[in-house]
Amino acid sequence: MGDIGGVWAGALVRNAARRLQFAAAAVEGIAEEVAAVASLIGGSLEAGGKILVCGNGGSAACAQHFAAEFTGKLKIDRAPYPAISLTTDTSALTAIANDYGYDEVFSRQVQALARPGDVVVGLSTSGSSRNVVKAFEAARAVGALTVGLTGADDALGADHSLSVPLRETARIQEAHDLILHELAQVAERILVPDLAFDASSCPFGFVLEERELAEFREWVAQTGQRLVTTNGVYDLFHSGHAASLAAARAQGDRLVVLVNDDASVRRLKGESRPIRGEAERVGDIARLPMADHVVLMTADDPRSLLEVLKPAVHAKGRDYEGRGLIEAETVEQGGGEIVYLDLVPGVSTTGLVERATR
Template sequence: MLDFETYLARLPDQSVLCVGDLMLDQFVYGEVSRVSPEAPVPVIAVKREETQVGGAGNVACNIASLGASCVFVGVVGDDEAGQTLAAALGRLNGRLSAELVADAERPTTRKLRFVSEHYSSHLLRADWERPQPLGAAIETAVLARVEAALPRVTAVVLSDYAKGVLTPRVVRGVIAAARGRGVPVVVDPKGRDFSIYAGATLITPNRKELGEASRRPLADLDAVAAAAEELRRDSGCEALLVTLSEDGMLLKQGGRAAVHVPAHPVRVRDVSGAGDTVVAVLALMLAMGAPLDAAMRAANAAASVVVGKRGTATVSPLELRSRVLPAAALASEEKIVFDAAQLDDRVAAWRAQGLRIGFTNGCFDILHPGHVRVLTQARAACDRLVVGLNSDASVKRLKGEGRPIQDVVARADVLAALEAVDLVAVFEEDTPIELIRRLKPQVLVKGSDYRVDQVVGREVVEANGGEVVLVDIVPGHSTTGILKKSGQAPARAGGPALPAGRKPA
């Protein structure tokens, strides 16, 4: 399971090799208030200009902005735009190493956009480029730089903008060399022939690219899933992740059902470069060994950040953390419910957004590292985590006289302060079965010291198409153990017997 805080802390230890089409993105912002007297065209009164690293270079920028290191291998022309790009890459906080090959036969790809600042709309784009395949000598130079970089990276990205750098020879050479070292390869593809990416770990087409490559209409998510599986099988990659703009993302792995996550509800300002951010986050998550579905959720959150910015944007660790763990922004008291109707309203709102609801439960009398581990891993398995909390009377019946040590308000406050927890629901019964029946979570989470057949509510969740997930625990941590060490262990008089092989919580 994914402990997102731990993975964020590991980002500075990662290094990703990015190979692809480098571009210079230039933006001219201004106001349009009149039509030219020379021709029926708008006149833009220029207010400001921006220059940014674009194309595959934006993937590298996103990797660096997340605190990881990146080695970028690409091609520029022998011109001023190429020099501008080299200088810009060199200024990226010392975490980006640019291995650029100069090709005198082509200009540096450059895109100039004119944007109405008031309406945030693009008026015109001018391109300078020569999208032809590299010559053999330049291919050889690119592959040499790739071979030199591979020993020091933990993942590889191929960012294909169809400008000529990722020729079949370069693509196959990079994938073969990376997989030979056990390094995952993430591909942002172009064109209709995905077979040149055979052997890649993950290919990430958007809806339009998937439709063109599969040559089939994509009317709904079922059609997207079917096309993704067909293309995954035919291309010889391990998995396919389809970005669906306002409809989120869909992941298809071999032998598994498709997994869909909805887009975060945000105001979209500019989608330029959002796919680059997605690829960067996916590569970093895979570099750290994260499962693909968890990597997709992190990438989906990152995309929702950058589409709210203007221009070719990047995402920071703090922005990603706040979007993955949205409950961090809520006051603790807003996350505690004693009333079933209030619980229904909150969960109904989440379901309307297509969010995946998770549930776990416990007494949480004295919060310890074992509790925190289970809660953070449970949150990684869903979009919103509801924690069922036994009332004081329930704890007393289960644990005996002298328990709980802390009353239900104190226990709920501590849980609600955790960023992994989205909602705390107090229940009076000995087990949470009635709460589970009401909630109908898609994911039911318990510690791995349980067996699946011991988990209360398993039948309810599985009958509704959900799953039971057992997460890792921290050995040696329990409330009873803490009380024994302090010499305050209460008797368990009247408490029900534990299942065979179970330890007290």
């Protein structure tokens, strides 16, 4: 397994990136639970409470980072809020560990600092860190709420658990960082209802309704993002689709994919299409990390949507170049440009259909 031109080294990085995609998908799966815990944190701070955070090793770094998001800010300026990482006071940590044992390094601080209605957040990739368990016991004794972040295993006994189905320490910590950022992000908007949404805090769902597009476009402009659009049917999703969407996403900061609804596909391609319904086709795109949003097109072409979205770039396959693209004038009048993307040779939905029906 020698390093031949960095082959195995590159594989390590690619494999870790793939597993991180799974970790992010796991966080997406508990989005409502994360939002509910963020609401509890926001309510505690609004009532005059504070956050105490603890964890060991890499989780200690995550704990410090989380506390800093409240005493500092995420991105947009707002009032600071009381959050304390119990991992930073070396005198307290070493004195307590020396006199009472390492299991008590957080619980003694919780006893000293926590009050009813405070929130104690504990991070444990193993899900069984004894000093975090003891911190939660101390928190409950004084009437503080407890929130545990773990991997697949959870024996912390928290009032509220945010667990991700992972057993790899690095990926769990990365998932925890994502959760902690969103706990802070949602909580601060509960505390400051008129706080703006920056480029990293998109308030729109994956599927954009036509009635939302003007507001969405205004937010994109206000946050200085470069908007990219592309459109198609995306029937029998294949490697060419994935490659074109990745290439389109590389043209800017946010990619909106305009997908023909079932009725428009039948008008364009006949009653035998689509092979797969619009919900399945949108679901294919939703599973890809490069697509930020989808809009279902009820019209046969994207011009009416592009008039509202005014993308900086509208991306199409190289096979459309020189064919008088119908939406080109709309895009250019809105200040954008058409970018033609290279195709994956020999891959097309029509070809797949023909091979399947031989």
